[in-house]
Structures are given as C-alpha cells and as structure tokens.
Amino acid sequence: MDLKEIQNLIKFVANSGVAEVKLEMDDVKITIRTTLEGNVTETTYVQQLPAQATLPQAVVPQQAVPVVTTTEAPAAAENSNLITIKSPIIGTFYRKPSPDKPAFAEVGSTIAKGDVLCVIEAMKLFNEIESEVSGKIVKILVDDMSPVEFDQPLFLVDPS
Known part of the structure; x- marks a missing residue:
C-alpha cells in the first residue's frame, strides 16, 4: 500500500x-x-x-x-454539557420513516424521552431508535442513508 x-x-x-x-x-x-x-x-x-x-x-x-x-x-x-446519542446496532441510518414522510427529528427540535429519532435498518429489519433523554437536538452527526457502526455517535442533545 x-x-x-x-x-x-x-x-x-x-x-x-x-x-x-x-x-x-x-x-x-x-x-x-x-x-x-x-x-x-x-x-x-x-x-x-x-x-x-x-x-x-x-x-x-x-x-x-x-x-x-x-x-x-x-x-x-462547548460540547461538554451535551449528551451523545449513539447507535445501538450496525446498519443503515435513516432520518425518515419513509422517503415521502418528514424526518423524525431536525436540528433545533425539542425531543422527549421515548421519542423516535431515526430508523436503523439491519438485515432487512427497520429498528426505531428512541431517545433516552429529553432536550433539544443540537447536531445530527450522520447523513441520511449512511452506514453506521455500533456505538457510533448519531445525535448531540442539549438536555437543558
């Protein structure tokens, strides 16, 4: 190489x-x-x-x-108070439930514990990823339809 x-x-x-x-x-x-x-x-x-x-x-x-x-x-x-939401599985990251629907979460949206943030497809199964915290989405770290790894950061959330 x-x-x-x-x-x-x-x-x-x-x-x-x-x-x-x-x-x-x-x-x-x-x-x-x-x-x-x-x-x-x-x-x-x-x-x-x-x-x-x-x-x-x-x-x-x-x-x-x-x-x-x-x-x-x-x-x-600046990011010290932010909470990172990570991928629990390996798969393909989707921000929308389907191509014609709006995204689950956008930068600036307020989320509650249990809200669906994205879907990760693994082996033809679509797994909804729910928030474990309440707060405001500061940054989305992954592009739509991108492959993600286990424990890869997906979202930054401001809990305040």
Missing part, C-alpha cells in the same frame, strides 16, 4: 462519519481515528515484522509513523 492510497483512505474515513477504522494486511497495519466532526485526529501507519521461522536474523525496517492531529479545544469545551 503506497502513500497515495493511504491518503485516499484517510479522506474517505474522514468523510464517512466513522469514528475509527483499523485495517490489517500481510505486513501493514493502519488505524485511523476521527472526531465527531469528521476531522482526522490521529493516523497511525505501521509496517509490522513478518514472522519468519527460517531467517530469524532478518530484520524488516519499520516505516515512519505519520501522525496528523487537529485540536479543537473550544469546540470540546
């Missing part, structure tokens, strides 16, 4: 909304972590030593470990 492919992978992960991706191949291990806003916070590229029983003295040099860091301290302090 060359540097260009790794850069393309970093861009893809940053735009996908996934919090963390780990990729392991024969001699390469890549871990990419992103913030809720989709900015890449840490990228690790490590070439691991292959296990060689016949040549124990052979040493494969390790690649440099590039680390890209973006700090957003004001945003973190």
